[in-house]
Amino acid sequence: MGHRITILGATGSIGKSTADVLAQHPGRFEVAALVAGSDVRGVAEMARRLRPSFVALADASRQTALRDALSGSGIANGAGASAVLEAVEREAETIVAAISGVAGLAPTHAALKPGRRIGLANKESLVCAGAAFMRDAAAIGAVILPMDSEHNALAQALASGHPDDVVTMTLTASGGPFRTWDAARIADATPAHTAKHPTYSMGAKINVDSASLMNKGLELIEAHHLFGLGPDQLDVVVHPQSIIHGLVHWRDGAVTAGLANPDMKIPIANCLAIERRLTMDVPRLDLAAIGGFTFEAPDEARFPCLRLARAALAAGGGMPAVLNGANEIAVAAFLEGRATFSDIARVVEETCAAFGGAAGGEPATIEDALALDREARRIAAGLLAPVARSAAARL
Ligand code: NAD
Ligand code: MG
Numbered sequence: 100m101g102h103r104i105t106i107l108g109a110t111g112s113i114g115k116s117t118a119d120v121l122a123q124h125p126g127r128f129e130v131a132a133l134v135a136g137s138d139v140r141g142v143a144e145m146a147r148r149l150r151p152s153f154v155a156l157a158d159a160s161r162q163t164a165l166r167d168a169l170s171g172s173g174i175a176n177g178a179g180a181s182a183v184l185e186a187v188e189r190e191a192e193t194i195v196a197a198i199s200g201v202a203g204l205a206p207t208h209a210a211l212k213p214g215r216r217i218g219l220a221n222k223e224s225l226v227c228a229g230a231a232f233m234r235d236a237a238a239i240g241a242v243i244l245p246m247d248s249e250h251n252a253l254a255q256a257l258a259s260g261h262p263d264d265v266v267t268m269t270l271t272a273s274g275g276p277f278r279t280w281d282a283a284r285i286a287d288a289t290p291a292h293t294a295k296h297p298t299y300s301m302g303a304k305i306n307v308d309s310a311s312l313m314n315k316g317l318e319l320i321e322a323h324h325l326f327g328l329g330p331d332q333l334d335v336v337v338h339p340q341s342i343i344h345g346l347v348h349w350r351d352g353a354v355t356a357g358l359a360n361p362d363m364k365i366p367i368a369n370c371l372a373i374e375r376r377l378t379m380d381v382p383r384l385d386l387a388a389i390g391g392f393t394f395e396a397p398d399e400a401r402f403p404c405l406r407l408a409r410a411a412l413a414a415g416g417g418m419p420a421v422l423n424g425a426n427e428i429a430v431a432a433f434l435e436g437r438a439t440f441s442d443i444a445r446v447v448e449e450t451c452a453a454f455g456g457a458a459g460g461e462p463a464t465i466e467d468a469l470a471l472d473r474e475a476r477r478i479a480a481g482l483l484a485p486v487a488r489s490a491a492a493r494l
Contacts, residue, residue, distance in 0.1 A: 316408020
């Protein structure tokens with residue numbers, strides 16, 4: 100029997116790239132279950148190809164549509180929170196956790212099982228509840244494999260030494276589509292502008308986060324939980340070519356780095372490998388063709404979301420969950436045309452200020468983190484409402 104894999108967020112960018120990796124290794128893996136949000140057609144099409152034993156949609160209202168789309172396939176299916184839970188309970192050795200946003204926290208946490216490997220793309224799980232999530236994973240005996248490209252590169256670079264000998268780690272950022280734009284132009288950016296990421300093709304939410312550099316801020320918080328480094332041991336450098344993804348600086352002055360072409364199939368394949376690496380049919384890294392690497396310091400004046408995320412990491416406790424919840428509300432409003440790009444940083448900053456300090460301290464459980472998330476969303480939505488009214492008045 101092949102190694103069994105369940106994909107949470109199967110119809111998204113990471114989910115589809117995971118299916119591409121599986122397609123390169125026929126017979127080696129079996130798909131146990133697929134989980135998606137509400138995309139009936141997408142998940143049904145994928146299920147007919149990957150033949151999982153179970154398919155779940157989070158959106159309970161799509162139950163009949165899903166049953167119809169899978170009729171005659173013999174694939175069991177369900178919709179709603181209990182179906183998602185059933186999917187994560189199915190036997191599987193590896194879970195690809197690629198739901199977008201804090202919506203991924205509860206299903207990913209429920210997927211923690213003794214000996215199970217969790218390829219973690221859903222960074223929001225760690226941002227919102229990192230301490231509780233990592234503690235529970237360790238207590239249960241689940242293995243967390245970083246799938247985010249920077250963290251995957253860092254984990255590989257880290258393997259060359261003892262973790263106690265690490266001084267600092269650097270995450271690289273592409274700089275996003277607005278890297279060379281001035282502040283006024285950034286303030287007027289539209290969702291279409293954020294969709295043009297220079298090096299990756301990704302989901303809509305992470306595209307906006309990459310443009311605002313909030314993604315890099317969330318990744319600093321993610322790295323803090325994955326690798327146990329303090330805020331002052333983690334930094335960011337802008338590297339527009341996105342070939343070096345992460346660097347580990349050792350106490351003897353040596354630096355080890357993880358390099359790869361910017362293709363998420365590579366970190367995904369790394370997480371799906373057991374003992375030996377998977378052979379991947381991907382273009383080989385050709386440094387002479389690339390010609391040069393450049394680096395620059397991130398500009399927190401033009402990209403205040405990075406500053407806000409750093410502040411949330413430094414404040415600790417519940418503040419990263421507050422930051423994330425406010426960001427999700429503001430990004431959704433931006434994508435729906437109800438907020439400007441500059442509203443994102445404003446709403447996040449004002450929501451964090453409304454909590455203050457460490458926002459009540461570290462969430463002790465997933466439920467605590469989700470309660471904090473709900474409260475942050477309520478406050479953030481209130482901060483957007485007057486903007487939406489004034490935008491409507493201008494029409
Ligand atoms: P996406 O928007 O393309 O896909 C999200 C997936 O989650 C879809 O399958 C959607 O149906 C599903 N989903 C949404 N809400 C759900 C819910 N409530 N319950 C169950 N499923 C739900 O997103 P993506 O770009 O694939 O990113 C997924 C995660 O991976 C994010 O946390 C992101 O930060 C992280 N990540 C993505 C990339 C990338 O290159 N795309 C790189 C690194 C990390
Ligand atoms: Mg990343």
